[in-house]
Amino acid sequence: MLSAYKQELASLLSRRIREVYDLEHEPAIEVPPRRELGDLAFPAPLHLAREVKKNPRAIAEELAGGLETPPWVSEIRVEGAGYLNIFLDRSAVAGRLLGEPPSPPAERRATKVIIEHTNINPNKAAHIGHLRNATLGDVLVRVNRALGFTVEVQNYIDDTGVQLADVVVGFLDLRGMGLEEVAELPEPFDYICWDLYSEVGQWYEEDASRQDLRRQTLHAMERSEGLRAEMGRLVSRRVVARHLATMARIDVDYDLLTHEGAILALDFFAEAFEQLKDSGAVRLEAEGKNAGCWVMPLAGSEEFAGLEDPDKVIVRSDGTVTYVGKDIAYQLWKFGLLEKDFEYRFWETEDLWETTIDGVEEHPLFGHGQRAINVIDARQSYLQKIVRAGLEALGYIAEAAESIHFAYEMVSLSPATAQQLGYLDETADGETRSLEMSGRKGIGVKADDLIDQLEAKSRDEISSRNRDLDETELDTLAHQIAVAALRFFMVKATTTRVIAFDLDEALNFEGDSGPYLQYSMVRARNIQRKLEGAGLETEVSPDEAAALPAEVWADDLWDLNLSVAQIPERVEVAGKSLELSLLARHALDLAQKFHAIYHRHPILQETDDAVPVSPPPRSSCVGWIAWQRSWVCHYQRGCSRG
RNA sequence: GCGGCUGUAGCUCAGCUGGAUAGAGCUGGGGCUUCCUAAGCCCUGAGUCGGGGGUUCGAGUCCUCCCAGCCGCACCA
Numbered sequence: 001m002l003s004a005y006k007q008e009l010a011s012l013l014s015r016r017i018r019e020v021y022d023l024e025h026e027p028a029i030e031v032p033p034r035r036e037l038g039d040l041a042f043p044a045p046l047h048l049a050r051e052v053k054k055n056p057r058a059i060a061e062e063l064a065g066g067l068e069t070p071p072w073v074s075e076i077r078v079e080g081a082g083y084l085n086i087f088l089d090r091s092a093v094a095g096r097l098l099g100e101p102p103s104p105p106a107e108r109r110a111t112k113v114i115i116e117h118t119n120i121n122p123n124k125a126a127h128i129g130h131l132r133n134a135t136l137g138d139v140l141v142r143v144n145r146a147l148g149f150t151v152e153v154q155n156y157i158d159d160t161g162v163q164l165a166d167v168v169v170g171f172l173d174l175r176g177m178g179l180e181e182v183a184e185l186p187e188p189f190d191y192i193c194w195d196l197y198s199e200v201g202q203w204y205e206e207d208a209s210r211q212d213l214r215r216q217t218l219h220a221m222e223r224s225e226g227l228r229a230e231m232g233r234l235v236s237r238r239v240v241a242r243h244l245a246t247m248a249r250i251d252v253d254y255d256l257l258t259h260e261g262a263i264l265a266l267d268f269f270a271e272a273f274e275q276l277k278d279s280g281a282v283r284l285e286a287e288g289k290n291a292g293c294w295v296m297p298l299a300g301s302e303e304f305a306g307l308e309d310p311d312k313v314i315v316r317s318d319g320t321v322t323y324v325g326k327d328i329a330y331q332l333w334k335f336g337l338l339e340k341d342f343e344y345r346f347w348e349t350e351d352l353w354e355t356t357i358d359g360v361e362e363h364p365l366f367g368h369g370q371r372a373i374n375v376i377d378a379r380q381s382y383l384q385k386i387v388r389a390g391l392e393a394l395g396y397i398a399e400a401a402e403s404i405h406f407a408y409e410m411v412s413l414s415p416a417t418a419q420q421l422g423y424l425d426e427t428a429d430g431e432t433r434s435l436e437m438s439g440r441k442g443i444g445v446k447a448d449d450l451i452d453q454l455e456a457k458s459r460d461e462i463s464s465r466n467r468d469l470d471e472t473e474l475d476t477l478a479h480q481i482a483v484a485a486l487r488f489f490m491v492k493a494t495t496t497r498v499i500a501f502d503l504d505e506a507l508n509f510e511g512d513s514g515p516y517l518q519y520s521m522v523r524a525r526n527i528q529r530k531l532e533g534a535g536l537e538t539e540v541s542p543d544e545a546a547a548l549p550a551e552v553w554a555d556d557l558w559d560l561n562l563s564v565a566q567i568p569e570r571v572e573v574a575g576k577s578l579e580l581s582l583l584a585r586h587a588l589d590l591a592q593k594f595h596a597i598y599h600r601h602p603i604l605q606e607t608d609d610a611v612p613v614s615p616p617p618r619s620s621c622v623g624w625i626a627w628q629r630s631w632v633c634h635y636q637r638g639c640s641r642g
Numbered sequence: 643g644c645g646g647c648u649g650u651a652g653c654u655c656a657g658c659u660g661g662a663u664a665g666a667g668c669u670g671g672g673g674c675u676u677c678c679u680a681a682g683c684c685c686u687g688a689g690u691c692g693g694g695g696g697u698u699c700g701a702g703u704c705c706u707c708c709c710a711g712c713c714g715c716a717c718c719a
Contacts (some may be wrong), residue, residue: 032663046661080662161719187643293717316717323719382714461681496647498712505654509681511667519681585656599683
């Protein structure tokens with residue numbers, strides 16, 4: 001791949017620098033902003049200027065002078081302030097690139113990466129904030145698979161938490177409904193819960209004593225006893241089924257659903273607690289405000305410097321375990337550091353498992369990962385740090401280092417959208433503040449509603465330009481476009497930025513959008529189809545490409561080639577840095593370049609006789625298109641549905 | 643108070659370890675359809691890169707102080 005060429009050049013330059021200046025320098029390598037400046041660039045002379053005490057351009061000249069160059073380099077030039085720019089022999093490189101399909105290192109297969117994402121409380125419908133989580137999680141899964149890792153996808157279901165308890169109280173106490181009645185409620189069940197959940201919040205406020213019902217329910221669910229626990233199970237399972245259906249609509253799926261109830265029932269924490277006590281990671285507090293609690297001291301760590309309270313309660317004075325405690329146990333299990341294990345059974349179909357306390361004999365090996373990536377919003381950074389500190393305190397240094405919190409920011413509603421949906425008072429002047437979503441208050445855009453709108457929009461767009469599709473084709477297309485629009489929208493934003501969700505923006509299929517990417521692929525496919533129809537070649541062999549005269553590579557065409565060749569390293573960087581928007585940007589860049597070339601070079605019109613001419617002859621374009629398509633197809637699943 | 647994130651064109655945002663004229667998309671204006679071509683392409687519209695100071699040959703990028711906004715810092719999850 002391109003990175004191999006870069007490395008080769010970098011080591012040659014590094015050797016040259018040692019010869020001339022007797023310095024150890026690892027040269028950075030860039031791609032110049034414009035193709036006429038070169039294909040690759042070394043800013044090394046600029047970096048060396050201070051140490052060598054010479055003008056960068058002079059250094060560049062000196063280095064370029066005796067630099068040994070591989071046969072696939074056609075020219076070295078000094079440019080700008082002192083860049084050493086490399087011009088590649090385009091045909092030679094194209095030939096080699098065509099002959100090397102992308103392949104990640106095979107040894108990575110032995111590394112198992114556990115990715116936990118989605119994790120929606122099973123008490124209400126999913127909203128667009130959850131879509132950000134699921135989309136990022138799913139793209140991360142695809143990236144890791146493309147990089148060659150073995151990946152296990154877990155979706156954690158908090159089926160014993162307060163949020164679920166509130167909806168149980170809603171059905172039992174507020175509505176006075178029984179199990180059968182709730183079981184028979186029509187779909188969409190998660191929408192019913194959405195409304196009920198915010199109702200219960202108000203109902204508590206009317207009479208504070210009703211909070212007892214919540215506590216009662218919570219305890220029943222934790223012990224898995226009685227009607228309240230039964231109702232919890234029913235509601236949770238019905239809602240989870242809806243969440244899975246929603247996520248399936250946008251091509252997100254899982255390997256394992258881990259239920260908090262199973263963690264409690266199997267008492268994972270007991271074993272983790274023994275480890276924590278044995279290693280001295282927790283201590284029983286005799287006095288002070290945490291008297292009677294088992295706490296984990298954090299004061300020693302720099303990471304937690306300046307905390308008001310340097311201790312984190314792991315076991316409450318009433319003997320119950322906090323969320324962090326349970327999470328530490330779960331995290332230990334992920335790395336195979338607990339002797340206990342879940343039992344497993346199928347959720348509904350044979351491609352998805354769930355944890356349970358009495359499962360089937362034969363099941364895959366879950367857990368036992370070498371790396372655990374938790375896709376959880378940035379508000380939980382502090383808690384995720386504590387979980388990591390817990391592993392460290394237990395002496396699991398390597399596992400702590402491989403416990404990765406993939407943090408991303410929230411999704412809020414843009415002022416315009418909030419107003420459109422009636423959450424903002426129109427009279428409340430034209431303020432530009434966005435509105436935070438809140439399940440408790442029932443404020444938000446439900447995921448299925450958004451997907452419905454996207455599908456309706458793309459349906460309109462399709463039928464306005466193509467009338468002879470039957471209903472099924474129309475549905476399929478509309479769905480694919482809607483999914484691409486949504487996934488791209490979620491992935492293109494940098495993770496550190498709050499998305500102010502704007503409905504009109506999300507529904508726009510022009511410019512930097514999923515459909516724009518799809519359209520470039522459609523065009524590439526159309527060209528190939530036409531070529532086939534005309535009985536022309538649709539592919540070019542590596543040898544043929546290598547034999548092409550240099551003149552065929554117009555700058556724009558070559559530029560696109562280089563961008564395609566950069567895909568593997570971009571995937572690599574995105575996977576390592578967890579900045580998946582890099583992929584969206586790169587895909588967008590490719591699509592833009594392709595669309596521009598598409599207009600400049602009417603490929604079907606060109607002949608191979610016309611060499612040399614400024615529009616490249618057909619064979620170079622044809623070869624490129626086939627190549628680009630195969631590569632982009634290989635990676636698109638990791639990026640979006642471009 | 644402590645910690646994290648954010649402040650770049652009217653709007654939404656890129657800007658890779660400091661480096662080649664600060665870039666996209668949307669919106670506005672103007673063009674392009676004998677086609678592989680309109681979910682597109684081309685042209686046009688200039689921004690105290692929140693503000694001050696500093697380091698450097700060179701700062702949107704690093705350091706420091708300040709301003710504004712968001713989010714964390716529970717015996718809630």
